Amino acid sequence: MENTELREALQSLKSTKVRMTPQRHAILEFLFNCESHPTADDIYKSLEDQFPNMSVATVYNNLRVFKEAGLVRELTYGDSSSRFDSNTSDHYHVICDECGKIVDFHYPGLDEVETLAxxxxxxxxxxxxxxxxxxxxxxxxxxxx
Amino acid sequence: MENTELREALQSLKSTKVRMTPQRHAILEFLFNCESHPTADDIYKSLEDQFPNMSVATVYNNLRVFKEAGLVRELTYGDSSSRFDSNTSDHYHVICDECGKIVDFHYPGLDEVETLAxxxxxxxxxxxxxxxxxxxxxxxxxxxx
DNA sequence: TTATTAAATAATAATGTTTATAATCAGTAT
DNA sequence: ATACTGATTATAAACATTATTATTTAATAA
Incomplete structure (x- = not known):
């Protein structure tokens, strides 16, 4: 079965003036099919077989494009690199201090926090x-x- | 009036094997007296009149020491540098997307979030x-x- | 007070992530 | 075919942070 969210993301990009390139498609596909929250370098390394000549700048550029289009979210933690999350629905993360593993979880109703703030x-x-x-x-x- | 929390922090460091140096004292004093959430570079620049020869590594080293002693907290956001907060009591931050201003606020009872997670x-x-x-x-x- | 020693500092180099630049390339429109 | 727009590549640069090493200093005890 295909990934519905990926199709929607591709559709959403097509509706703007963003061109679809093989690299762009591959990065987007990787993000939407992977269960984890990869760094830019994770993506770069995962695609180097497919695109031996792809520049790391291309990964960063496209992640910015996707971010601006609201398709992915950037997660920044203290140590080293940003991570990217194709799940843009409201959810939170549980993070392991020792190995860095990230697990999604949902929690309802923190709207009142925003109201208070x-x-x-x-x-x-x-x-x-x-x-x-x-x-x-x-x-x-x-x-x- | 003197800063009680600063005195307690100094006391707490004395009880361990952490030596008190002029640089260390100045960094700690700056952190506890400043209302904002400075970066390492903010601290470095603020103390360069007092310590023209101080190395930026000294600032980073001491921030790590203070962090390990539980005296300050490191706040990491997406863009650029970490910020440091001498207020280690439970509180949250409201952050301006445009100018980066940080305002503290309190919100009770998110213990259940931890339990759920x-x-x-x-x-x-x-x-x-x-x-x-x-x-x-x-x-x-x-x-x- | 002086000597001792472990720790802290300063200066610098190195690391790692991310961004900027410039040349090339691809697709589309003229 | 030619020009135009934007994407990619390769590379350099920027930036924060950490590591290294020689020197200096604070704490402790003789």
């Missing part, structure tokens, strides 16, 4: 972000750091 | 982080980007 700080609030940190099951049981 | 993901949860993004009053009214 609006009142307290006088901001026009657009969105929010939340992460929970801890130790994942694998790192808890094994010592396989 | 524990169950959903099987993690041993340690803490969480939340930020609200929007436009601050200044950027809303004026066009002074």
């Amino acid at each position: 609006e009142h307290v700080a006088g901001f026009k609030v657009r969105n929010h972000r939340m992460e929970v940190y801890g130790t994942c099951p694998d790192c808890r049981s094994g010592q396989q750091h | 524990e169950h959903v993901a099987g993690f041993k949860v340690r803490n969480h982080r939340m930020e609200v993004y929007g436009t601050c009053p200044d950027c809303r009214s004026g066009q002074q980007h």
Whole structure:
């Protein structure tokens, strides 16, 4: 079965003036088919067999294009590189402090947080972000750091 | 009036094997007296009159020491540098997308988020982080980007 | 007070991610 | 065919942060 969200993303790009190139398609496809939250370098390395001559700048450029189109979200943590998430629906992340694993989870109704922040700080609030940190099951049981 | 939290922080460092140096004291004092959330470079620049020969590595080293001692918290956002917060009590931040201003706010009772994440993901949860993004009053009214 | 020693500093180089630049290339329209 | 627009590649540059190493210093005890 094909990936519906990928098709919608391609459609959405076609409706703007964004050209579809093989590299662009491959990056988008990789993002929408992968379960994890890859870095730009992960994507670059995963596609080097398919595109031996692709530049890392192409990956960054296209991730910016996708971000601006609202198709992917950039996740920034303290250490090193950004990660990219093709799931742009509202959800949060649980992150393992030891191995960096990221697990999605849903939690309803934090709209009131935004409302409170609006009142307290006088901001026009657009969105929010939340992460929970801890130790994942694998790192808890094994010592396989 | 002196800063109580600074005194406690100094005391807490003294109780470990961390030596007190003039640079270290100045960095800590700056952090605890400043209302904002400075970057390492902000700190470096603010102290260059006092310590013309201080190395930027010294700032980073000491921020790490303070972080490990639980005296400051590192805040990482997408763009550029980390920011450091001497307020280690539980609170959240409202961040202006346009000018980067950061305002603290409190919101009670997100413990259940941690509990849910524990169950959903099987993690041993340690803490969480939340930020609200929007436009601050200044950027809303004026066009002074 | 002086000596000792482990730790901190300064200066610098190195690392790693991301962005900027310039030349080339591909597709589309004229 | 030619010109135009935007994408890609290759490379250099920018930037924050960390590592390295020689030198200096704070804490401790003789």
